[in-house]
Amino acid sequence: MAIGRPSPSSSQTPDPGAARRPSRARGIPEATVARLPLYLRALTALSERSVPTVSSEELAAAAGVNSAKLRKDFSYLGSYGTRGVGYDVEYLVYQISRELGLTQDWPVVIVGIGNLGHALANYGGFASRGFRVAALLDADPNVVGSTAAGLPVRHMDELEEIVASQHVSIGVITTPPGAAQQVCDRLVEAGVTSILNFAPTVLTVPDGVDVRKVDLSIELQILAFHEQRKAGDEPAAGDSVLDRAPGPVRAAAAKLRRAAGGKAEQAKTAPAAKGGPDDDLSAVMPA
Amino acid sequence: MAIGRPSPSSSQTPDPGAARRPSRARGIPEATVARLPLYLRALTALSERSVPTVSSEELAAAAGVNSAKLRKDFSYLGSYGTRGVGYDVEYLVYQISRELGLTQDWPVVIVGIGNLGHALANYGGFASRGFRVAALLDADPNVVGSTAAGLPVRHMDELEEIVASQHVSIGVITTPPGAAQQVCDRLVEAGVTSILNFAPTVLTVPDGVDVRKVDLSIELQILAFHEQRKAGDEPAAGDSVLDRAPGPVRAAAAKLRRAAGGKAEQAKTAPAAKGGPDDDLSAVMPA
DNA sequence: CCATCTTTGTGCACACGTTCACAAACGCAT
């Protein structure tokens, strides 16, 4: 069972219309763009095994999608297949790479070289697709000067110079959430126009700047939701009749909730109530 | 500018209909489920500042979505707001937590304690939402026995016992891609029914098992696509007329591509061609 | 050159997700 991610997923920044972008810049739908890297990975594997051609059915299986979707996706790139035969692997690898902009080199800066920043710096799959770590940056003097994956960690003060001189347009943020917006602003100011954010914060950026986020915690919560659904899915108490009921009853319930007042009480008592989270209310509002 | 991720972001496993799951188990759409953690995070911040109520407009801004979407999302949970006032922060925190299944404890195992596994083990935001690291596992004898974030790294042989005795239903895979499917199979066999996969591989699982993936490389490639679009978006050569042309011309082009044969040549010559990636073909097929 | 078999490319219908816009509900002041 695969869980649908409006892709957002996961990746993983939703909200297609948030910035009034028709999303379909030159005809390639977002959903297709998000799958191209998947196809590319599968094709690269085939290429390494010197497989000359592949059918939509085979490739779709390797990429974990359905073949009609794959064919439609490819149709946005042009007619690169041969009926009765399939797709030429090498040719397709190149076409997709070109479409994704991977035929050029993308220097990237990573800001915040803690646990996660270190792991990313050491990640080999980075360089394999045209992404090159231009610099590792941190604000902590104790971290600056050390090395990670053979690269020196440099101070944030050097950011502007690095971005400008190396034409960096992609930045990765792995700082604590409190520093993320500030770091983001500085990256944007320096000229970065694409940001991959690992900090659990909503980043605000000007038009023209893209943000994608990776949030472990969100992914786990989504899994928990489905897990809960699988295990049991009891009528689940809670969700009291009060809240579904129309008219003055609901209003009274709402009033009570607010009246229950300051924070902790409500948050603690509710989960504690065993027959359902609204027991406390039902006790006050019997009918 | 926010890039749309059919969020499936997100995040980050697309394909809602892949396993014939109507996706809308008890009425809550996947897209909404994926946003609930976002709302929850914003609400938690408000709660810590002792803000009693919040309007859809304010909360939407904090979560980075539009207010109509937020209201519709909440409407799937029930009528928890008060017209003219807004939503009770504490009450909403609890309702969303309950809906996501966060009122209970979720033990999690992490398999593959390398760079990334270490970072995840050290991640504090883990425990903060009811997720508890039940065990760290690895196959490498050199790693087993060491500690990460105060927890001992245990051998894969113990997996089955740990999953069974601690009722673990969520597993995180941070092994190299080559080992991921095998590890996945073993997790599933042991009883895990939700998997978060960091390895760049397509995992195959039986029905009833959920998989979500986090793939840094895919995120960067999507950013690169949009970055390329922003910078220039030149007619981009390539995409030769041959391939758009109908009839025998296209067929001939396809034939030539295949005939060009073994791998390297095609992949290398194409990007090298300066006037466009299909120049090599145009040279052979002038008209 | 024709028949047959395979596989692409796509029109179409439908499902899902987003946004608008507004009536109904509510708090509050008079």
Add this chain to the structure above:
DNA sequence: ATGCGTTTGTGAACGTGTGCACAAAGATGG
């Protein structure tokens, strides 16, 4: 009670994404 300003909850329109199913394109063999 009544009226007024505010904000929710949702019907309806629209846009995006998915999957079916099939005609047309091409391969292949006679």
